Amino acid sequence: MKMVIIMAIRYELIHECKQTKARYGILHTPHGSFETPIFMPVGTKATVKTLENSEIKEVSDGLILANTYHLWLEPGDEIIKMHNGIRGFSKWDGALLTDSGGFQVFSLSDIRKIKEEGVEFRHHKSGAKLFMSPEDSIRIQNNLGADIIMSFDECPPFNSTYEYMKDSVERTLRWAKRGKEAHKFPNTQALFGIVQGGPYKDLRKMCAEELIKMDFPGYSIGGLSVGESKTEMYEVLDELKSIMPKNKPRYLMGVGTPDDIIEGVIRGIDMFDCVNPTRLARHGSAMTSVGRISIKNKIFEKDLTPLDENCDCKICKTYTKSYLRHLFKAEEYLGPRLVSYHNLYFLKKLSKNIRNAIKNDNLGDFKEDFFSKYYK
């Protein structure tokens, strides 16, 4: 009798934009099927900061992130396992993706030591010495129970030397293999491989090809949007576009400005995530169809118009800029909440418009129109 292998996820490529070759597809997961390209809000510590689940439902497409490193440290993955995973813990009933903690190796770079076995960290709060291996990361992600999980990778600075980057990529590949072997639930959790290599096209190509040989259900592109220029980032995506398998989802990690999402989609990306909309919101910046605005600016003191005239979210249908500015100046919690809601809605709407444009074979026109109004 033939064994039927049930994969955790499946990607269906439905249509390629005739103007741009951008992909429209459907990502099937154990907790829902999602049209792509998709933007995924980030909920690092099992909460999309300031928002409640019902609101996240309204401003996302139903697929969000959480972070292995943070949840491992607090409250600990065992606690979350007691709830049968993040979904039982936070009561989020949509789909989930967890990052591996690999990015923290980079963002906490002044307190880490990278070894073949794994990474030595200092706890960012207590200073305690900690260690995480690829196997640890996968074990924790198994406990967290997301639908899509990430390989434990190293995300070196974009400007690392070729020699360092080559060593790092080779190690990341070995870690990917080890993680894959340690993964206990491949039929309910899809493990993605992560392409690294900085600006070096041959390393990017090599990394992607080696990962593809290992046959992951999806591929992430990491090590971008870490301070390099947009041109450099787009060149890497251009390089990878033709290498990535058509029947698997492609996830550009950590990217979430409107312009980068559009440019990414045109270069074949299906999935995005970014802290930008929620962090900007907490700092008083709103994403709008004409560009970013800082709601705390004095010019909005008596402005009775909504954040974005072209937005139909409930915040824009209800509140004036003057009120939102007041909330921020008065340091009221509602300010960050309302703008977080709006910013996420903005990207949800943008993703939807992008998908429609792909289906209509006019994403090129859409891009041109978008940028004619959008500044910065």
Add this chain to the structure above:
RNA sequence: GGGCGGGUAGCGAAGUGGUUAAACGCAGCAGACUGUAACUCUGCUCCUUAGGGUUCGGCGGUUCAAAUCCGUCCCCUCCCA
């Protein structure tokens, strides 16, 4: 009426002869933010035609030099009558 302590930039508060247009905090104004150590971080905040100019309760002194020392006046806190 007597005594003590005070009056410093929008507010609070350092400084007690020169390197002080004056620490620091707050408020204010602006900027940054891309797999979240992030309700965080960074600038600016007397005037200026950018060369300078005018400041530390007021006025007048001492001194090469004063927010800082002296005199005097005004105001405030507290204590005693």
